[in-house]
Amino acid sequence: MVEPLNLILFSGTDDKLQAAAVLTAGAAAVGTPVNVFLQYWALDAFRADRIERDHGLAPEAGPQGRALVDSLRFAGQASWSDTFRQAKELGGIDIQACSLSMDLLHIQQTDLDPLVDGVEGITAFHINAGDGQVVFI
Amino acid sequence: MTLLITQQVDARGLSCPMPIVKTAQAMKSISSGSLLEVLATDPGSVKDFEAWSRTTGNELVERSVEGAVYRFVLRRK
Numbered sequence: 453m454v455e456p457l458n459l460i461l462f463s464g465t466d467d468k469l470q471a472a473a474v475l476t477a478g479a480a481a482v483g484t485p486v487n488v489f490l491q492y493w494a495l496d497a498f499r500a501d502r503i504e505r506d507h508g509l510a511p512e513a514g515p516q517g518r519a520l521v522d523s524l525r526f527a528g529q530a531s532w533s534d535t536f537r538q539a540k541e542l543g544g545i546d547i548q549a550c551s552l553s554m555d556l557l558h559i560q561q562t563d564l565d566p567l568v569d570g571v572e573g574i575t576a577f578h579i580n581a582g583d584g585q586v587v588f589i
Numbered sequence: 590m591t592l593l594i595t596q597q598v599d600a601r602g603l604s605c606p607m608p609i610v611k612t613a614q615a616m617k618s619i620s621s622g623s624l625l626e627v628l629a630t631d632p633g634s635v636k637d638f639e640a641w642s643r644t645t646g647n648e649l650v651e652r653s654v655e656g657a658v659y660r661f662v663l664r665r666k
Contacts, residue, residue: 481613
């Protein structure tokens with residue numbers, strides 16, 4: 453059995469979420485299962501009514517980084533949410549919301565985009581991660 | 590020899606990882622032994638398609654480049 457790739461998404465800016473979506477899609481394309489665990493600001497970005505919004509960029513981007521990211525978008529780059537959706541069509545992707553972050557941010561499962569498969573605690577995440585790599589973004 | 594292409598993926602203008610994602614999706618819709626042709630403009634796709642072919646076992650039968658367009662022909666495992 454192929455060990456899964458396990459991503460903990462913490463940051464809620466569009467550039468980091470884009471990077472995470474690309475990692476996920478790339479793994480899905482070679483048949484590697486991916487477990488995605490959403491915490492804090494990444495979880496907030498997956499709210500159904502906010503997912504398509506502008507979530508800003510990491511502080512190191514600066515105005516020049518903003519312009520570069522915008523130009524890639526205008527050239528037709530898929531958004532991070534679209535990239536996740538396409539990756540999920542390939543199968544093997546499980547996206548779970550961290551139950552602690554749900555409490556912290558007062559989010560109900562019905563508030564989340566359908567990309568999110570469910571809610572779990574950190575123990576379930578660790579057990580499902582098996583011997584696969586864990587990446588924190 | 591002319592290859593009999595079953596399906597084509599036009600990934601021109603798409604950035605990484607979409608050419609591979611679209612290819613992986615399309616590969617599921619054709620039968621074993623059939624050929625898939627992919628057109629892409631992402632320069633990273635050259636190494637991506639080599640690696641993807643090696644890992645998934647779908648053979649990279651042909652590849653060429655014309656101007657800024659890369660062309661790959663893959664046979665489904």
